[in-house]
Amino acid sequence: MPDAPGLELIRGEIERDHPGSVLATSFDREQPALVVDSEQILAVLAWLRDTPGQHYTFLSSLHVADYLPATPRFAVHYELLNRDRVERIRVKAMLADPAAEQGAPGTGVLPEIDSCVSLFPTANFQEREAFDFFGIVFVGHPDLTRILLPEDYVGWPQRRDFPIGGEPVTFTYNEHNYG
């Protein structure tokens, strides 16, 4: 792992090549993470993959978190790995919820970010899964369809404002409530 000063060095070098791309860094629990501007995510990922001395060539995971009620609401996490040095670095692209920004939640406008399939082919299925559960649109993805849920499913079930579902069960003690 890069340590905290090493992370700041990486940040400085990225900032030199792509000004304004890195918004913040974090070194929580010995895990280096770059918080980046979602507009420049491809540039940052390509830089980390191709720059001599970095070579984070392996995308070990891509996933999304919903931080509701925080803003920006979503973050796409890229877990990168350098397989020679066995070093990991996390890239977090913060994504605002366009539906909430326009003052009309529930209008169905989905957050968008560039697809990184061109850089890491393994992202293909993982981006489809992220789209499936969170409704994040990966622009430039070759086939952005649902992968785990049924094709005709409506909604983005892993979002925090999605109703949990299920139904109350009638037992004798609550029969008068639900009967």
Added chain:
Amino acid sequence: MLRGDLEGEDLERYVEERVVTTTFEKLQNWARSNSIFPLTFGLACCAIEAPISVVTARYDLARFGAEALRASPRQADMIILSGRVSIKMAPVVRRLYDQMLEPKWAVSMGACSSSGGMFSNYAVVQGADKFMPIDLHIPGCPPRPEAVLYGFTKLQRKIQGSPDQGWRQRYNAAGTEEWARGGPASRPSPEAAEAYEKARELSRA
């Protein structure tokens, strides 16, 4: 015995002692209940208990005549839903059930397939009897193999036309039938209606 060995009253008594008369229907159901062909089919963790453990030598479903698991629904006449049924799996399960030839029986095994169990969420069907007819529910999480065998003997009795009913009388529970409770039982609860409305709003969005 050869013809002529017994005559007259001796022959009458011999026949009375040795021949049982029954209806063909009863004989047929007796044969069916003792030669069930379960479908080799597992959904989740309950599958370890039901189709797998139960047919091993320790529990031995062969004692009840159901040891021949079939790999095709066309040859099977009992399906055990052993685990939670997700909304994506439900059409597949229903199709398997439809492919089975009559007469056929369906057993819902464990809490998940009977009621959704602990998976009260967006992905799991809350009870398999929402999409196919179920003959028998076995409670448990998961049910012990003994419970599965007990349930299986209950199913056999049902096939033979004498299901073990009357538990409402035994437990003084007359009037708890869903049809007897009337009105509200046939309507969704306020919580379910509310969740449904929310989901509708999301889907419109």
